[in-house]
Amino acid sequence: GESVGLHLPTLSVQEGDNSIINCAYSNSASDYFIWYKQESGKGPQFIIDIRSNMDKRQGQRVTVLLNKTVKHLSLQIAATQPGDSAVYFCAEIGGSNYKLTFGKGTLLTVNP
Amino acid sequence: DGGITQSPKYLFRKEGQNVTLSCEQNLNHDAMYWYRQDPGQGLRLIYYSQIVNDFQKGDIAEGYSVSREKKESFPLTVTSAQKNPTAFYLCASSNLGLAVPSTDTQYFGPGTRLTVL
Numbered sequence: 001g002e003s004v005g006l007h008l009p010t011l012s013v014q015e016g017d018n019s020i021i022n023c024a025y026s027n028s029a030s031d032y033f034i035w036y037k038q039e040s041g042k043g044p045q046f047i048i049d050i051r052s053n054m055d056k057r058q059g060q061r062v063t064v065l066l067n068k069t070v071k072h073l074s075l076q077i078a079a080t081q082p083g084d085s086a087v088y089f090c091a092e093i094g095g096s097n098y099k100l101t102f103g104k105g106t107l108l109t110v111n112p
Numbered sequence: 113d114g115g116i117t118q119s120p121k122y123l124f125r126k127e128g129q130n131v132t133l134s135c136e137q138n139l140n141h142d143a144m145y146w147y148r149q150d151p152g153q154g155l156r157l158i159y160y161s162q163i164v165n166d167f168q169k170g171d172i173a174e175g176y177s178v179s180r181e182k183k184e185s186f187p188l189t190v191t192s193a194q195k196n197p198t199a200f201y202l203c204a205s206s207n208l209g210l211a212v213p214s215t216d217t218q219y220f221g222p223g224t225r226l227t228v229l
Contacts, residue, residue, distance in 0.1 A: 043116075
């Protein structure tokens with residue numbers, strides 16, 4: 001079946017380094033992708049999104065890259081801070097049913 | 113402030129009881145969703161509603177029921193038929209427009225942690 005998954009379940013970086021979190025998806029009909037950040041015991045928080053007609057989108061300290069050829073999505077966080085420590089989920093919507101499919105998440109740990 | 117609220121934050125249920133989780137949004141969003149999250153797992157869709165008085169089953173609807181009598185409210189009932197209800201429950205809402213990026217974005221509430229005693 002269709003799925004969204006992550007390459008790495010955990011990522012540990014030093015404060016100030018750049019972080020890259022990867023995500024693979026299998027639904028070629030997906031046309032909208034979102035990255036969420038979830039801190040312990042809280043609901044997911046929207047970070048950035050991208051449509052399938054785009055390759056790159058930048059926000060504040062974050063960049064999302066979309067490679068439709070290999071069905072790969074990545075989230076880059078510049079100058080990672082301790083407050084960035086959380087679980088990061090990618091999610092995708094395909095077709096017109098407005099249902100998000102979530103990956104299992106990557107735990108990012110930022111070491112001071 | 114606009115947002116999504118869920119109550120209670122923590123809920124305890126005895127086996128065989130039905131419990132109802134509240135979700136309210138004042139974002140004027142058309143669509144609302146309920147997800148279940150188990151430890152170390154992603155979110156799984158239970159039910160969603162795109163319009164008042166209408167809702168659809170998600171991927172794991174068995175043992176759950178919902179209603180959408182008002183645009184701003186989408187309560188979830190966890191029935192006794194749900195054999196493993198202990199989990200973190202998240203409600204979300206979104207607009208349905210596709211013309212502008214981010215209008216599809218689902219905004220999440222703070223969650224309700226349900227524990228079966």
